[in-house]
Amino acid sequence: MGRRKGYQKITEMSQVDHKSNKGGLMQANGSGSLPFFFKSLTNGSSNSVDRPSIDSRRSSHRWDSETSSPKPMKFQDDDEDWDDDILSDLTIKGEKFPPFRGDDDTTKYLNSIVNQPDSISVKEPTVELQKSPLNKSIRKNFKSLIKDPLSLLSDLDLAEEKKIYGVKFEKFYSILQDEQTNEEQELNKLQNLSWNGIPKRLRMIIWQMLLRYMPINNSRRVAQLERKRQEYQQSLSEMFKDSKKDNNVWHQISIDIPRTNAHVKFFSNTKIQDSMSRILYIWAIRHPASGYVQGINDLVTPFFHVFFENYMENDFNVQEDDIEELSQSTGFEDILKAVEADTFWCLTKLLDTIQDNYIHEQPGIHRQISNLVKISEKVDNALTEHLEEHGLQFIQFAFRWMNCLLMREFRLELVIRMWDTYLSEFPQGFKDFHVFVCCAFLMKFSEELKEMEFQDLIMFLQDNSKTSHWNDKDIELLLSEAFIWQSLYKNQLTYT
Amino acid sequence: MARPSVQNKRSSQSLFTPIASKEADLKIVLLGESAVGKSSLVTRFASNAFDADKESTIGAAFIVKKYYVTDPETNEVKLINFQIWDTAGQERYQSLAPMYYRNASVAIIVFDLTDISSLTKAEFWIAELEAYNREEHKIQILLVGNKSDLSKNENDNQISETVERLKVPYFKTSAKEGTGVDELFKYIVDSIDDGIFVESRETLDLDQKSKKSSCC
Numbered sequence: 001m002g003r004r005k006g007y008q009k010i011t012e013m014s015q016v017d018h019k020s021n022k023g024g025l026m027q028a029n030g031s032g033s034l035p036f037f038f039k040s041l042t043n044g045s046s047n048s049v050d051r052p053s054i055d056s057r058r059s060s061h062r063w064d065s066e067t068s069s070p071k072p073m074k075f076q077d078d079d080e081d082w083d084d085d086i087l088s089d090l091t092i093k094g095e096k097f098p099p100f101r102g103d104d105d106t107t108k109y110l111n112s113i114v115n116q117p118d119s120i121s122v123k124e125p126t127v128e129l130q131k132s133p134l135n136k137s138i139r140k141n142f143k144s145l146i147k148d149p150l151s152l153l154s155d156l157d158l159a160e161e162k163k164i165y166g167v168k169f170e171k172f173y174s175i176l177q178d179e180q181t182n183e184e185q186e187l188n189k190l191q192n193l194s195w196n197g198i199p200k201r202l203r204m205i206i207w208q209m210l211l212r213y214m215p216i217n218n219s220r221r222v223a224q225l226e227r228k229r230q231e232y233q234q235s236l237s238e239m240f241k242d243s244k245k246d247n248n249v250w251h252q253i254s255i256d257i258p259r260t261n262a263h264v265k266f267f268s269n270t271k272i273q274d275s276m277s278r279i280l281y282i283w284a285i286r287h288p289a290s291g292y293v294q295g296i297n298d299l300v301t302p303f304f305h306v307f308f309e310n311y312m313e314n315d316f317n318v319q320e321d322d323i324e325e326l327s328q329s330t331g332f333e334d335i336l337k338a339v340e341a342d343t344f345w346c347l348t349k350l351l352d353t354i355q356d357n358y359i360h361e362q363p364g365i366h367r368q369i370s371n372l373v374k375i376s377e378k379v380d381n382a383l384t385e386h387l388e389e390h391g392l393q394f395i396q397f398a399f400r401w402m403n404c405l406l407m408r409e410f411r412l413e414l415v416i417r418m419w420d421t422y423l424s425e426f427p428q429g430f431k432d433f434h435v436f437v438c439c440a441f442l443m444k445f446s447e448e449l450k451e452m453e454f455q456d457l458i459m460f461l462q463d464n465s466k467t468s469h470w471n472d473k474d475i476e477l478l479l480s481e482a483f484i485w486q487s488l489y490k491n492q493l494t495y496t
Numbered sequence: 497m498a499r500p501s502v503q504n505k506r507s508s509q510s511l512f513t514p515i516a517s518k519e520a521d522l523k524i525v526l527l528g529e530s531a532v533g534k535s536s537l538v539t540r541f542a543s544n545a546f547d548a549d550k551e552s553t554i555g556a557a558f559i560v561k562k563y564y565v566t567d568p569e570t571n572e573v574k575l576i577n578f579q580i581w582d583t584a585g586q587e588r589y590q591s592l593a594p595m596y597y598r599n600a601s602v603a604i605i606v607f608d609l610t611d612i613s614s615l616t617k618a619e620f621w622i623a624e625l626e627a628y629n630r631e632e633h634k635i636q637i638l639l640v641g642n643k644s645d646l647s648k649n650e651n652d653n654q655i656s657e658t659v660e661r662l663k664v665p666y667f668k669t670s671a672k673e674g675t676g677v678d679e680l681f682k683y684i685v686d687s688i689d690d691g692i693f694v695e696s697r698e699t700l701d702l703d704q705k706s707k708k709s710s711c712c
Contacts, residue, residue, distance in 0.1 A: 252586065255531040262549030293588045294530070294552045361591050395595070399555035408554065455579065458558045 135329035137316040142331050145311055146338045148222045149205050149214065152310075153177060156201060165199045172202050179218065186216050194424035197417060197476070204310035207303075208342065210423040211349040225342075232282075232341035239282055249292050253280045260297045261412065264319050266308075267301065271327050275340045276300050283347060290358035295403040299350065302407075302416050303343040311335045319412065353427040357402065365402040368435050369394050371493050375439045378489055383446045390454040397461035401438050405430060409441070409464050414475050421479050432493060433486060440481035514564050516575035518693040523579050524684070525597045525635075527621045528606035529614035530585030533642040536671035537606060538582045541681055546672050553584040556596050565685055575696055576685060585617075597625065602636045602684055609647035609668065615658060622662055636687060637664050640680060645670040 208214035284292035356364035422429035669676035
């Protein structure tokens with residue numbers, strides 16, 4: 001650096017706004033980058049984007065005809081043994097009790113567990129009831145919903161649901177109502193149906209089933225849920241006993257939680273934040289190879305949102321309605337307790353499929369990115385050459401896409417819709433299919449990107465306002481395009 | 497501490513965009529512990545804004561800022577095109593850092609004045625960059641203690657000892673209130689080597705335009 005000149009700054013222009021002259025590019029032009037012979041596939045279904053019928057094994061829209069060719073299922077942990085040793089791998093490090101907001105709440109919370117260690121079942125309302133009546137937003141039958149989530153079936157306004165979701169709802173409904181004969185077949189049907197989106201009222205149940213957390217089987221469901229929730233409570237009381245925590249882990253979580261979806265009231269509520277902190281902390285301690293990594297906090301929010309919504313009346317909007325009052329009311333603690341335990345287990349299930357995204361040097365992410373490069377080269381070589389020519393590396397924009405599963409690029413409700421499909425592709429959805437979604441996402445902007453140089457390229461790709469006008473239909477188109485790329489190029493992926 | 501309000505300073509500036517005769521790209525990288533305010537510092541500099549609930553940076557974020565100055569000797573207007581890589585602070589992302597500082601001219605190492613443990617991480621980064629400097633090109637290293645609005649000077653002794661030992665220029669800032677941010681970037685601007693300036697594209701564009709208009 002040379003001599004100091006004492007320059008005088010006269011004015012300045014921030015170049016944050018690069019969108020001003022590009023109004024047109026925000027159009028969701030889904031098929032723009034597709035070869036002509038696919039256009040009909042994606043454009044044809046304007047009302048609801050059907051899952052493209054390329055893969056013959058899964059091509060049927062009529063789930064009831066699929067019994068002849070069930071998809072091979074590879075999962076085994078829907079019963080007693082997954083993650084069973086929750087207490088055996090607890091390691092409690094750290095000596096000092098780090099200061100964190102919510103200690104009192106945690107202590108109170110833990111006391112309430114200790115007082116009734118054998119039961120996760122809902123505490124009978126006693127004197128509290130007079131002090132804080134049941135909030136009108138909480139469903140009256142929340143207790144039975146906690147115990148057996150499928151009890152909601154008897155409580156649904158079928159005519160109303162059919163009005164919104166049409167025949168799709170009936171299909172879901174009949175699968176859930178069925179006294180199941182073959183669990184794998186049922187699951188297979190649910191997967192096929194869920195690909196095109198899940199009705200809001202059924203979402204929690206279906207998500208938990210697709211993750212193999214909630215058994216579809218009637219006879220095991222209630223007991224299994226109760227046991228997993230109880231296990232979680234035990235690990236909580238074990239972990240926070242003696243107020244000993246791993247300081248570094250807790251510190252990182254406690255600085256990230258207040259800035260996780262902080263602009264949504266729901267996620268800025270203290271009780272919700274404390275609950276999410278506990279989930280992340282216990283997950284991190286139980287997975288020392290990765291520990292807590294920034295971005296995992298984002299992954300908690302869709303579960304939390306969907307599960308919590310399950311116990312609320314239809315007119316309650318999780319993202320907009322104030323929950324301060326609600327959080328003081330009877331029932332809230334019980335709901336939160338169930339939501340917290342279920343979220344923990346579902347997060348664990350999800351992260352099990354992408355754990356190498358978060359271990360040292362994050363090899364999973366690097367592999368996903370190199371797969372993205374490879375597929376993008378196949379799909380649109382001119383674009384990848386353009387990016388390379390301008391010195392832009394995929395890692396510079398796609399790292400976040402992988403690390404946060406595109407959650408930073410879309411509004412939460414769109415992410416939730418996306419997860420319907422990802423979960424129906426579980427366990428590959430968040431890993432391999434996601435790469436194709438990223439590719440489809442990149443291709444959406446191919447034409448604009450080819451006009452840009454390094455600076456504009458990187459800023460455009462990092463700017464999440466380019467999807468602010470997106471809706472469910474745009475996401476569904478994106479998913480359909482990803483499906484096409486997957487069926488064409490799946491064999492190009494590198495797995496090691 | 498000199499504390500001119502940033503807003504006042506800006507509002508007194510002229511609204512028109514000057515035409516620079518020369519320009520230079522300046523690559524900057526921010527490094528430091530998580531949640532010390534790296535992104536907030538950049539946002540304050542680039543947009544004069546502050547968001548207390550800003551989400552954590554994942555990987556790294558790229559920010560651009562055009563900054564015009566007049567040379568006091570020649571009255572020449574120059575444009576500095578700041579290209580800033582704002583990196584994520586968490587340990588897990590550490591292995592990505594070389595990709596971002598490799599081509600940087602300036603590294604701003606940030607720590608939190610109210611959290612003395614973040615100074616240790618700052619020392620780590622300074623050591624890493626100095627090791628890199630011994631082999632490759634020189635990156636100018638600056639140390640910034642942020643969150644001065646929250647600091648009660650409780651760690652001052654330890655900080656000044658460290659700063660003395662490290663022998664790097666040191667600044668105190670508050671991204672929240674805007675304090676010290678202009679001073680920091682003014683220092684960076686003043687240290688720029690004249691040699692990196694080239695003829696401005698803005699002037700070239702203007703020449704093109706005037707040629708076009710004169711011929712038609």
